[in-house]
Amino acid sequence: MSFLSDAEIVISELENFYQDSLQTKKPTLNQVKLAEIIDRLDLANFVFHGGLHGEKLNDFVKQYLDVCTRLHHPAYIGHQVAVPHYAGALASLINGFTNNSAAIYEMGPGASAIEFYLMNWMLEKVGWNPSPYPSQGKLTAYQNGEPYGGGVLTNGGSLANLTALLAARQQVAPDIWKKGLTNDLALLASEGSHYSVTRAAGILGIGQDNVYHLAQDEQGMIVPEKLSTSYQKAIGAGKKVIALVANACNTAVGTYDPLQRISAFCRRYDIWLHVDGAHGASALLSDKYKECLKGIEEADSLTWDAHKLMRTPTLCAALLFKDHRHLDNLFEQEASYLFHERNQPGFDFGHRTIECTKSAMALKLFMVIAALGEKGLADYIDRQYELTMQAYYYINEQPDFICPVRPQSNILCFRTSGSDKQQLFIRDQLHMRTSYYITTTRFRGRRYLRLTIMNPHTRLQEIISLVRNIRDIYKNITVTL
Numbered sequence: 001m002s003f004l005s006d007a008e009i010v011i012s013e014l015e016n017f018y019q020d021s022l023q024t025k026k027p028t029l030n031q032v033k034l035a036e037i038i039d040r041l042d043l044a045n046f047v048f049h050g051g052l053h054g055e056k057l058n059d060f061v062k063q064y065l066d067v068c069t070r071l072h073h074p075a076y077i078g079h080q081v082a083v084p085h086y087a088g089a090l091a092s093l094i095n096g097f098t099n100n101s102a103a104i105y106e107m108g109p110g111a112s113a114i115e116f117y118l119m120n121w122m123l124e125k126v127g128w129n130p131s132p133y134p135s136q137g138k139l140t141a142y143q144n145g146e147p148y149g150g151g152v153l154t155n156g157g158s159l160a161n162l163t164a165l166l167a168a169r170q171q172v173a174p175d176i177w178k179k180g181l182t183n184d185l186a187l188l189a190s191e192g193s194h195y196s197v198t199r200a201a202g203i204l205g206i207g208q209d210n211v212y213h214l215a216q217d218e219q220g221m222i223v224p225e226k227l228s229t230s231y232q233k234a235i236g237a238g239k240k241v242i243a244l245v246a247n248a249c250n251t252a253v254g255t256y257d258p259l260q261r262i263s264a265f266c267r268r269y270d271i272w273l274h275v276d277g278a279h280g281a282s283a284l285l286s287d288k289y290k291e292c293l294k295g296i297e298e299a300d301s302l303t304w305d306a307h308k309l310m311r312t313p314t315l316c317a318a319l320l321f322k323d324h325r326h327l328d329n330l331f332e333q334e335a336s337y338l339f340h341e342r343n344q345p346g347f348d349f350g351h352r353t354i355e356c357t358k359s360a361m362a363l364k365l366f367m368v369i370a371a372l373g374e375k376g377l378a379d380y381i382d383r384q385y386e387l388t389m390q391a392y393y394y395i396n397e398q399p400d401f402i403c404p405v406r407p408q409s410n411i412l413c414f415r416t417s418g419s420d421k422q423q424l425f426i427r428d429q430l431h432m433r434t435s436y437y438i439t440t441t442r443f444r445g446r447r448y449l450r451l452t453i454m455n456p457h458t459r460l461q462e463i464i465s466l467v468r469n470i471r472d473i474y475k476n477i478t479v480t481l
């Protein structure tokens with residue numbers, strides 16, 4: 001028993017898992033009852049006796065992988081979670097072994113340096129000024145009189161959104177940090193915002209009732225002409241608006257809010273613009289699709305997940321600011337044992353995040369980009385977006401199917417004729433009877449089936465056969481329901 005021999009067992013089982021998924025030898029989902037999994041994996045025995053190595057490890061990993069959801073399966077068109085490139089998985093292994101942290105430089109110089117580099121790489125994709133290298137552990141306030149950007153990697157888009165809105169709140173109501181809450185704050189957010197945005201309003205003491213929803217059009221996009229109605233409503237109620245949250249793109253149907261017009265509105269009224277690009281900011285890498293985010297450079301902050309469209313294992317999300325000072329002054333309170341002034345060769349990220357111990361996420365993203373090249377990653381995004389458009393043309397021309405929205409990303413919604421309940425029934429049946437894994441969503445008051453084409457192995461052929469499968473199920477519904 002040794003690291004090397006056990007690692008060989010794990011890697012070899014992962015290779016089998018990967019090949020079985022790609023070759024569709026096993027279904028995407030294997031929903032076994034919880035109690036049965038606990039039993040099959042012999043958890044109690046291992047907890048008591050230990051000894052999980054060698055042959056026993058091999059059996060265990062086999063059994064474990066058997067009840068894993070297979071994201072590499074071409075019929076995985078479910079959630080927005082990345083189908084990871086193996087290079088990112090190898091980075092996860094390196095992280096697990098070295099356990100270096102990116103909170104303070106001395107606990108992970110490699111991780112911190114890569115994070116610094118990648119934050120600048122992402123800032124430049126947005127059109128914001130990258131940060132000069134720190135000198136003696138500190139950043140200078142300005143670079144040639146111009147503010148420059150800053151970023152940090154954090155555990156997911158939800159946490160990034162919360163952190164961005166905290167920064168926005170600090171601008172409008174700086175006293176709250178020390179003195180506690182007032183009850184006059186408001187947030188403007190699209191009706192189609194991710195639930196983490198209203199949740200952040202709850203956590204930050206804005207109150208979910210003080211989220212003023214911005215009207216969406218039939219494509220799920222914010223209507224710029226109606227922005228001032230929501231704003232005036234908030235002001236009329238005596239509220240101070242801390243920020244406006246726009247989507248790039250929204251979660252339900254994957255359409256991009258018109259950032260140029262929204263940012264013009266925000267500048268006029270001096271409102272912090274946060275762009276939730278958790279899913280769709282990766283289009284910034286594509287020459288063809290970066291158009292979708294036109295105007296992004298006028299925003300104040302951006303959430304951009306790498307564990308969605310950048311083929312990086314969970315979790316790895318970037319929070320970027322146009323002006324790094326908002327990020328560097330975010331938490332006034334000091335943890336002096338960590339953040340004392342010191343002469344050091346690097347830079348500490350710890351003061352930019354809610355987390356204390358901070359994992360070395362940058363390595364995962366970096367190893368994926370470095371394996372594919374940024375052009376390779378851009379090609380992947382182009383491919384997924386184009387395939388989704390083809391899927392839309394195919395599905396929308398079927399007489400018994402309808403798509404509510406022409407897709408702008410790799411998210412596609414549709415429904416068959418019939419009730420909302422029937423859409424849910426179709427999904428359940430697909431999971432029970434076929435290899436497909438898809439999701440559903442509510443959009444403008446109705447239930448839709450929803451595809452997120454994350455998988456580089458999914459082809460139009462899978463979509464065509466999905467339609468055939470749904471039709472088979474649907475035929476049975478009219479008989480049985």
Ligand SMILES: *Cc1c(COP(=O)(O)O)cnc(C)c1O
Pocket residue numbers: 080155156157158159194196247248249250251276277278279305317
């Ligand atoms: C997925 C998503 C989130 C949440 O991000 P997590 O990384 O899952 O926490 C937030 N906003 C949008 C628009 C998303 O698509």
